[in-house]
Amino acid sequence: MEQGKAVSSIIILSVFSAAIFATRFLQPQITAPYVKYAVPYLCWSLAILLTGILLRRKGPLLKAVGITHQPLIGVAAALLFSLPMLIGFSVFFEFATPSVTTLLTKSLIPGFFEELFFRGFLVGLLIAIAGWRFLSAALIGAVIFGMGHWFQGATLVQAATAALFTAIGGLWFAWLFYRWGHNLWIVITLHTLMNTYWVLWQVDSTAIGGQAANVCRMATIILSIAGTEWWVTRCRKRSPTLANSLET
Numbered sequence: 001m002e003q004g005k006a007v008s009s010i011i012i013l014s015v016f017s018a019a020i021f022a023t024r025f026l027q028p029q030i031t032a033p034y035v036k037y038a039v040p041y042l043c044w045s046l047a048i049l050l051t052g053i054l055l056r057r058k059g060p061l062l063k064a065v066g067i068t069h070q071p072l073i074g075v076a077a078a079l080l081f082s083l084p085m086l087i088g089f090s091v092f093f094e095f096a097t098p099s100v101t102t103l104l105t106k107s108l109i110p111g112f113f114e115e116l117f118f119r120g121f122l123v124g125l126l127i128a129i130a131g132w133r134f135l136s137a138a139l140i141g142a143v144i145f146g147m148g149h150w151f152q153g154a155t156l157v158q159a160a161t162a163a164l165f166t167a168i169g170g171l172w173f174a175w176l177f178y179r180w181g182h183n184l185w186i187v188i189t190l191h192t193l194m195n196t197y198w199v200l201w202q203v204d205s206t207a208i209g210g211q212a213a214n215v216c217r218m219a220t221i222i223l224s225i226a227g228t229e230w231w232v233t234r235c236r237k238r239s240p241t242l243a244n245s246l247e248t
Contacts, residue, residue, distance in 0.1 A: 019047035064128030066184030074185030088216030093201035111192030138174035145170035
């Protein structure tokens with residue numbers, strides 16, 4: 001690995017780790033509920049800002065993270081891919097009436113910031129700036145993402161299952177992000193919608209879910225993979241330049 005890429009890797013991983021540890025240290029010290037909830041998102045935002053300063057690559061940094069890449073296409077694709085969960089949950093589960101606060105704290109805010117930090121920041125920068133291969137960058141992000149959801153289980157088995165499910169989900173989100181040419185909006189929207197459906201139909205208090213929920217979730221995953229490959233193949237036939245931009 002070139003010296004510059006090695007230094008970039010150290011900066012990205014160091015700041016990422018510091019943000020995680022800062023969150024783990026600060027949250028138990030705070031009693032105010034809203035402030036306590038905001039701690040990880042504040043730490044992650046500062047981490048991204050600090051990394052941009054250290055790397056001194058404002059334009060390429062935003063492109064690598066995926067903020068500037070075709071938001072409308074990303075949102076449209078995510079809406080389509082989430083249809084199996086929307087339709088399935090409306091059939092198998094009773095609709096609930098969660099508060100706006102619940103939707104914000106369990107759907108919109110986590111969906112945005114978790115994808116920005118774990119996929120855009122970690123995976124995106126390791127690949128585009130530090131020169132990592134997709135699988136190594138995606139795996140490290142997925143493992144950390146999964147372990148961050150360990151607390152959802154009341155027992156050891158439930159905790160391990162929740163961590164495994166979210167790790168697999170993190171790997172899938174990373175693949176979508178990468179395959180769509182670092183389009184962060186597809187994973188932000190899809191993650192947010194999946195969380196929203198989970199809350200609106202009171203599927204489960206954890207990420208595990210039951211048989212019906214997981215069938216719907218698997219259908220969304222399969223549709224997203226098939227739809228993504230169809231789109232990339234279509235772009236390759238119509239415009240090799242566009243196809244290359246989706247694959248790099």
